[in-house]
Amino acid sequence: MSQPPLSQFDAVVVGGGPAGLNGALILARSRRSVVVVDAGEPRNGPAEAAHGLFARDGIPPVDLLATGREEVRRVGGRIIDGEVVGVRRTDTGLEVSLADETTLVARRLLVTTGLVDMLPELPGIAEGWGKDVIHCPYCHGYEVRDRKIAVLGISPASTHQALMFRQLSSDVVYFIHTWALSAEDRERFDALGIAVVEGEVTEILRSDGGVTGIRTADGVVAREVVAISSRMEVRGGFLDGIGLNPIEHPSGMGTFLPSDGMGRSEAEGVWLAGNVTDLTAQVGAAAAAGALAGAQINADLIAVETEDAVRRHRTA
Structure with missing residues (x-):
């Protein structure tokens, strides 16, 4: 099988x-050749x-991304629907391999693949994710204000989560x-006034209208909303070819790829932005x-480019 043609870009x-789209917008407005490769799996896809x-x-979210x-595109950037499966360093730059065998070559790489929320394996959780099963009080809390909220003890963040949701409702049960309490x-x-229910949760009860209760070994507690502190794992496995591998976040909330304050990673020519390096960043951040x-x-x-121009100038 012949190799697919290489496409050269200032940045992939x-x-x-x-x-990713805002980074590409800045680069394209700077008249850089830039392409965005998107697998079509946004973290906030389930949210309305x-x-x-x-x-x-x-x-x-779908409208926001369509506008972005x-x-x-309006300023010359390109969008490719596809999945990046590998990156390696060559003499010509960073070679980016896609699942469909397309190969792109970039002078620089910006990784904004975000993360995956690892949900507890409980009946009734996945069905309501992003609707009545939520994790962020700043993202969805106002929409569930004054309702009967359950907070599941899962991680060190769970207790703080209960305090934040208590600000939005007087009826919060932990x-x-x-995850036991100190x-x-x-x-x-x-x-x-946050009530505490002992024991493990066995099921999130649902009806057509959404969450109706939380079942434990001792019975059912009526609830309308479930808050969980999901474990967050970054999408970064395709970067192992250039020595970038996700590590455990100091907070214990999941994994991330470290970067400096400007987004520069530990790999030469590679920048990071968004949840792949900042687990708590909301859309605006x-x-x-x-x-x-x-x-x-x-x-x-x-x-x-300036250094190259100066060398050519001196030679001339």
């Missing part, structure tokens, strides 16, 4: 979410709306499940990080 952006986003609160794609946590919950990384990539290319 892997991931077409807010971080994105919230907490300046001037766009409540916009459906059009903006990138289910121990797999004496200090119990005192805080008592002071705030991810987009801003993508814009910053795009500007830094452009600045890096300018520095290299």
Whole structure:
């Protein structure tokens, strides 16, 4: 089988979410050749709306991404629907391999592939994810205000999560499940009126209208919303060819790829933005990080091109 033709770009952006599209927009507006490769698996895909986003609160995620794609294309950027399966370093740059055997060559790489929420294996959880099973009070909390909220004890973040949802509803119940409370946590919950249910949860009960209750060995507690602190694992396995591998986050919330304050990774020529390096970034923060990384990539290319021009000038 003959090798597919190589396509040369100043930058390849892997991931077409807010971080990737904003990074590509900055690069394309700087008249860089840039292509975004997107696998079509946005983290907020199950949600009906994105919230907490300046001037766009409540916009459906699919509409937000469609607008972002059009903006990138309007200034000369390209969008490819596909999955990146590998990256390797060559004499000509960073070679990016796609699942359909397409190969792209980039002078610089921006990785914005985000993460995957690993949900507890409980009946009734997956069906409501992004609707009445939520994790972020800033993303969806206002929409469930004053309802009967259950917080499942799963990780160190669960207790803080209960405090945040208590701000939105007076009826919050913490289910121990797999994460027990310290004496200090119990005192805080008592002071705030957060009830505690011992034992593991066995099922999230649902009807056509959504969550109806939480079942434990001792019975059923009526609830309407479930809050969980999902484990977050980044999509970064395709980067092992250049020595970038996800590591455990210091918070214990999941895995991430470390970067400096400007998005530069530990691998030469590779930048990171969004949830792949910042697990808690919301849509606005991810987009801003993508814009910053795009500007830094452009600045890096300018520095290299200027040095080359000076050498040619001296020779002439």
